[in-house]
Amino acid sequence: MRLSIFPLTGAILFPELQLPLHIFEPRYRAMVGDALARDRLIGMIQPSDTVESAPLYDVGCVGKIADVETSEDGLYNIVLTGISRFRVVREIEVTTPFRQVEAELIADPDEEFLTLGERASFEHEARKFADMQGYAIDWDSVSRLDDVALINGVSQIAPFDSAAKQALLEAPNLRERCDLLVQLMEFFGRGDPDDDRVTLQ
Template identity: 70%
Template sequence: MRLSIFPLTGALLYPGLQLPLHIFEPRYRAMVTDALARDRRIGMIQPQRPEDDAPLFTVGCVGKIADVEALEDGRFNLVLEGESRFRLLRELDVITPFRQVEVELLEEPPFQALSPIERAGFEREARRFAEAQGYRVDWEAVTTLDDCSLIDGVSQIAPFDAAAKQALLEAPNLAARCELLVQLMQFFGRRDSDEGRVTLQ
């Protein structure tokens, strides 16, 4: 599969979830215009470094433009809906201002669910992490989410570094992602005693 890509550090997308984007750079405005004229699909993938033409991580997610607002000055507000994770095969030599790649779609394991013990362990660690970081969470709403929406949703918005978020995206199944997410919350969840921030120390 050939994809136009939007390489953006820290912005991950998962199948079944949504990602709002504000598109303002000319090259990515051209990418959106091109996607709208074709199949409305672009690939979200992280660069390994936050610079132009940096090497890419190997796994990303195909997003379909579900909602679009074209602004008068050429910018766009988008909502992408995640369709499928993909593995990068190679970057293509193109004349477009935006990068394009060849990918293979990754098959997701069917009917994924956590065991009651896994779910309870995750929610317990999430409460500790949220309390330590001062986040307000509607825990009643959390209990109504299905396992995929919960684990993938937290993985998508978690305040971890790019490498940690990439490891979550690359996890082979829901149980592995949940286990890694718990480990990362424990690892990143300690407060710096002086500045009150997430720290690796």
């Protein structure tokens, strides 16, 4: 499929989750306007560097504009709902101010779940991580989340660097993503308390 992309370092989106975005740059305002006129789809993907037109990582997530607000000065506040992960086949030469790629969708395994032991181990590590960060968490609500919503949700919002977030997005299944999250939280627990980001680099 042909996909307009929003390269944004540190921001990842997972299927069935939501990502709010404030769109102010003219090229991305044009991208949102184009998406609203067509299929409402935007590909969220991380660039591999912060320089202009940096190469892209291989994997991103297609999001559908589920909600949009437009201000008088032409800015957008949108909410994307994740549809499917995708893999970049190639970047397309375009005349639009925003970048576009040819992409293939990645089918995630059906009915993924963790064992009771894996779930308990993850929640234990997550509680330690949250306490260390000073996060106030409603653990009763967390316990009611299904495994996919829990693991993907934490992966999306965790304060890890771009390489770590990308590794989480590219994990082939829920169990491997859960294992990686636990490793990252354990690593952070052993790190410098003055550092506020985890790195895989």
